Amino acid sequence: MNAVEKTIRELQAMLREHNYRYYVLDDPLISDTEYDKLFRRLLDLERQYPEYIGPDSPSLRVGADVLQNFGTLEHRIPMLSLANALNEDELKEFHARMVKFTGEPQTELVGEPKLDGLGVELIYKNGVFTAGSTRGDGYTGEDITANLRTIRQIPLRLQGEGFPPLLEVRGEVIISKEHFIRLNREREKSGEKLFANPRNAAAGSLRQLDPKITAKRPLEIFIYAPGKMEEGRFKTHWEFLQQLKRWDFPVNPENTLLRGETEMIAYFQRMETERESLPYDIDGVVIKVNDLALQEKMGMRTRTPRWAIAGKFKPRQEVTQIESIDVQVGRTGILTPVANLSPVRIGGVTVRRATLHNQDEIERKDIRVGDWVLIERAGDVIPKVIKVITERRSSVTKPYRLPDHCPVCGAKVQRIDDGVALKCIHRECPAQLKNGIRHFASKAAMDIEGLGEKIVDQLVETGLLRAFTDLYRLRREDLLELERFGERSAENLIEAIALSRSRSLKNVIYALGIPNVGEYLARVLAEYFGSLDALLQAEVAALTDIEDIGEIVAESIVKFVSDPDNRSMIKALQAEGIDPRSERKGESPLKGKTFVFTGTLESMTRDAAKEQIRELGGRASGTVSARTDYLVAGSEAGSKLDKAEKLKIAVLDEAAFLSLIEEIRAKK
Numbered sequence: 172m173n174a175v176e177k178t179i180r181e182l183q184a185m186l187r188e189h190n191y192r193y194y195v196l197d198d199p200l201i202s203d204t205e206y207d208k209l210f211r212r213l214l215d216l217e218r219q220y221p222e223y224i225g226p227d228s229p230s231l232r233v234g235a236d237v238l239q240n241f242g243t244l245e246h247r248i249p250m251l252s253l254a255n256a257l258n259e260d261e262l263k264e265f266h267a268r269m270v271k272f273t274g275e276p277q278t279e280l281v282g283e284p285k286l287d288g289l290g291v292e293l294i295y296k297n298g299v300f301t302a303g304s305t306r307g308d309g310y311t312g313e314d315i316t317a318n319l320r321t322i323r324q325i326p327l328r329l330q331g332e333g334f335p336p337l338l339e340v341r342g343e344v345i346i347s348k349e350h351f352i353r354l355n356r357e358r359e360k361s362g363e364k365l366f367a368n369p370r371n372a373a374a375g376s377l378r379q380l381d382p383k384i385t386a387k388r389p390l391e392i393f394i395y396a397p398g399k400m401e402e403g404r405f406k407t408h409w410e411f412l413q414q415l416k417r418w419d420f421p422v423n424p425e426n427t428l429l430r431g432e433t434e435m436i437a438y439f440q441r442m443e444t445e446r447e448s449l450p451y452d453i454d455g456v457v458i459k460v461n462d463l464a465l466q467e468k469m470g471m472r473t474r475t476p477r478w479a480i481a482g483k484f485k486p487r488q489e490v491t492q493i494e495s496i497d498v499q500v501g502r503t504g505i506l507t508p509v510a511n512l513s514p515v516r517i518g519g520v521t522v523r524r525a526t527l528h529n530q531d532e533i534e535r536k537d538i539r540v541g542d543w544v545l546i547e548r549a550g551d552v553i554p555k556v557i558k559v560i561t562e563r564r565s566s567v568t569k570p571y572r573l574p575d576h577c578p579v580c581g582a583k584v585q586r587i588d589d590g591v592a593l594k595c596i597h598r599e600c601p602a603q604l605k606n607g608i609r610h611f612a613s614k615a616a617m618d619i620e621g622l623g624e625k626i627v628d629q630l631v632e633t634g635l636l637r638a639f640t641d642l643y644r645l646r647r648e649d650l651l652e653l654e655r656f657g658e659r660s661a662e663n664l665i666e667a668i669a670l671s672r673s674r675s676l677k678n679v680i681y682a683l684g685i686p687n688v689g690e691y692l693a694r695v696l697a698e699y700f701g702s703l704d705a706l707l708q709a710e711v712a713a714l715t716d717i718e719d720i721g722e723i724v725a726e727s728i729v730k731f732v733s734d735p736d737n738r739s740m741i742k743a744l745q746a747e748g749i750d751p752r753s754e755r756k757g758e759s760p761l762k763g764k765t766f767v768f769t770g771t772l773e774s775m776t777r778d779a780a781k782e783q784i785r786e787l788g789g790r791a792s793g794t795v796s797a798r799t800d801y802l803v804a805g806s807e808a809g810s811k812l813d814k815a816e817k818l819k820i821a822v823l824d825e826a827a828f829l830s831l832i833e834e835i836r837a838k839k
């Protein structure tokens with residue numbers, strides 16, 4: 172092995188180890204920047220010496236080329252499904268069958284969460300990941316090797332020793348609840364269709380013809396079953412699971428070895444209660460016979476094994492009655508109808524309210540006060556009404572209509588947007604003011620500790636607060652006159668308010684409550700504009716040049732900052748001394764320069780290139796326009812290159828781009 176090959180192997184091994192520590196063990200040894208450095212060195216060497224890349228290089232994780240369609244892969248052993256037990260009694264019947272079969276009073280079992288994702292098979296030859304597929308119809312699946320490679324938890328080369336020359340394992344690809352919510356939030360912003368649940372999000376991400384898209388999705392995996400494997404290697408399923416860990420596979424930490432019926436039922440109950448607090452969705456538990464020889468003896472029915480069963484949790488739906496309907500007025504004045512329900516327990520929590528969204532939704536489902544309704548709690552969202560049980564409707568109910576006056580301030584409401592939402596357009600509506608101030612004071616905004624809901628209510632109702640800036644004029648004496656305030660708490664709040672004057676620009680922009688501008692976009696805007704004054708000059712065309720901002724969001728920002736009332740609110744904050752500049756570090760020659768990338772870069776991913784630009788104070792945009800300063804064209808550049816040439820924009824090839832960056836870094 173020559174020196175170059177040795178270095179490449181060494182870098183690959185280091186990255187593999189760090190990758191495993193980060194994604195599987197959740198216990199990294201080095202920082203992200205250090206990791207990136209190693210990664211870049213590897214990419215650099217591999218570009219010069221592609222012959223040493225090999226099938227298991229961590230560099231392959233960023234995603235290969237786009238496919239025309241998926242090939243198919245036959246499963247050497249069919250991927251079966253599981254029979255269901257719908258309640259504890261059916262689980263007990265399962266155990267009773269084991270007792271009958273073995274003649275022993277207790278069977279050793281393994282309990283595992285039943286993950287609600289997409290089943291896949293991974294194939295390793297001599298310890299190297301060579302192919303992977305979906306379950307498909309159980310006999311043949313789709314070849315999604317390139318996409319699976321992008322999942323950081325999947326080892327591309329097995330660690331430890333003693334793996335058979337051919338090893339097939341099976342597991343579930345999932346997306347966590349948190350990442351699911353985040354992914355949908357991003358899709359909402361960019362106007363893409365939302366995923367109905369984490370399972371769909373995982374499936375949609377895995378079945379992408381462009382692996383680079385899959386690479387960006389936060390997919391995870393747990394391995395839970397063997398496919399084809401050398402016979403007689405393990406005595407028990409539990410032993411197999413332990414060995415998987417030694418080979419670097421991610422194995423669910425909730426898996427538990429169980430003895431007999433009592434422990435099995437206890438596990439089922441425990442997982443049903445813990446379901447809520449797990450970071451991912453499960454819809455039951457899987458109970459498997461531990462002894463592999465016994466599994467073999469018991470065999471299968473047509474499509475399901477006799478030695479395993481899925482214990483399904485109760486669906487999180489329940490029937491209850493709507494006692495009344497409240498109409499809430501949010502920070503932006505939008506009216507939201509909320510049903511007050513006869514309290515009902517669903518999956519361990521008591522549900523008292525369900526959102527009814529808007530008038531259209533109420534009409535579509537014909538929801539009335541007094542109705543019996545089927546409600547569901549899905550994921551972490553507020554319960555919703557699935558349908559009305561019209562058979563149980565009493566004859567005295569009548570169709571529900573949202574009021575045409577604001578329930579809080581009495582002003583007339585208007586239909587807005589797509590004609591679905593109703594909005595109170597009264598500026599001084601106390602509901603809007605209260606919610607606006609709550610938002611203003613929240614953690615990611617001005618972070619005013621101790622300004623709780625009840626206090627905001629009091630301050631607004633007593634007329635002490637009519638605008639954000641009134642907060643900064645509050646005196647100890649004002650607070651002392653209110654309920655619940657003593658010397659100490661009044662002083663603390665005044666101090667917390669004073670402290671909030673020094674919040675950074677991103678916090679202040681977020682605090683303004685611009686529709687569609689969340690924490691993330693507030694940061695983007697802060698970096699882009701650098702000051703409130705610059706934000707007040709925002710124009711749609713310039714905004715849409717920013718990578719994460721589309722037409723809708725751009726328009727809502729411009730609408731907000733050109734509104735006279737909002738302008739005076741912002742000016743008042745500035746006059747109050749709240750006028751931060753963005754926390755940009757030093758001047759850079761790239762400051763304010765906009766880069767657009769097209770085609771494939773050899774030395775780094777496009778995301779990494781954009782990150783470098785941002786680090787140096789520049790901007791990365793997705794579209795070429797008159798405001799573009801540089802187009803960086805990799806290989807197979809497309810229409811953006813033509814457009815840039817037409818607009819006479821400076822075009823850099825990859826080498827020129829790299830030397831530009833290096834030059835600037837050298838000067839710094």
Ligand code: IVH
Pocket residue numbers: 251252253283284285286287288289290291306342343395396457476479481
């Ligand atoms: S074992 C013969 N274990 O459930 C045993 N499956 O209906 C085959 N699943 O398609 C699967 N979590 O995608 C097994 N811990 C777990 C599982 C699990 C989820 C899925 C799997 C399979 C389906 C079976």
